Amino acid sequence: MNLHPSRPDTASPLLACHECDLLQAAPANRAQGVSCCRCGGQLLPGPAYRPSTSLALVLAGLLVFVLANAFPVVGLEAGGVKTATTLLGTTWQLSQQQMEPVALLVLLTGVLTPGLELLCLLYLLLPLSLGHAPRGFARVMRLVHVLHPWGMVEVFLLGVLVSLVKLAHMAEVHPGIGLWSFFALIVLLAGNASRFDPGMLWERYQACRDRT
């Protein structure tokens, strides 16, 4: 009885589908990514993963994240009264109306999760692209894994567009700098997520750790 798990002892790298558990050998040509031959689930992302490219995307993402939250997303003008709001302002107003659960949900999915995910990625990618192994790598990777499904910036953007149309009937609406920043943020986050390859990051981390 072996209590200590070991790596499968085969020459060609094995992959197990996370959706149907089919064990299969990784094909030699991975340029287009690898899909499961039974259920079609994605096993490996396509383009060769380079931490430096991801790092650039994450840094740009952090910059527009700050802009998106610092500047108003939408402004409204009706009968001489002007209002404008940011995503944080939305959560503030909701919590003022005893809607704390909803405020918390908006805060978590719109601000905290994407922000924290970007910071985690920065913490992982910056040392790795310089050839160092970050401390607590496994824990931060797990945090990114847990956080990722709860970031909903793209849904928020659609929400802004719906609100703009709804309000256009009753008042003058002005899209703000925050709105354009959110557009940029979504493009950067999507570009980063499609490239993200935990397996490659782990290999990179282990190489960096073994060298020192």
Added chain:
Amino acid sequence: MSRPNLKSAASQGVWRCHACGQLSRVSAPAAAAVSCPRCGASLHQRKPHSLQYAWAFLLAAMLCYIPANLMPIMLTEMLSGTQRDTIMSGVAYLWRSGSWPLALVVFVASVLVPLLKILSMLLLLLTVHWRSRWAPRQRTRLYRLLEVVGPWSMLDIYVVGLLVALVQLQSLATIKAGPGAIAFGAVVVLTMLSAMHFDPRLIWDVFEDDDER
């Protein structure tokens, strides 16, 4: 469907780490606590208590679905009085005011997606429960779709939040969030949790078990 060369990792004693994706050969499935040699997370052949958690979150979501649709999610206070909007009446308002593409988007995100999510999870859980061999590829694809569309039903929560923050025009109109918004947010979160705990590999396990017999 179950050709002899198709073997699941589990049948070969290979477990995949949930946290980092590393494959490990675990020779004693009875071994209670084995951890991933790469990241240290505890290893499981399948997500632990997958069906129990998925059922619990799904039932809670179904309970919240009723108040989410019956209670107002938005209260508009104007000089002419207070207008109470449920999710459906919000869609109907958009439709009547002529912006039907938008009405369609909101209808899909707020009405269709939550309903289909609940029904799809019911279908997945029941077919796994009955050890059904029916259309495993399509069911896996349905699960994949669920994970993608899951967050989009948050749309109405964001819209209400934005309107609440913007429309505070003292004498003219103020908008408040209604209790339905809390229930609706709960439906979104609970259906997402239910889908996350469901393990799609259970759909395929029935084929292997039958071959062994």
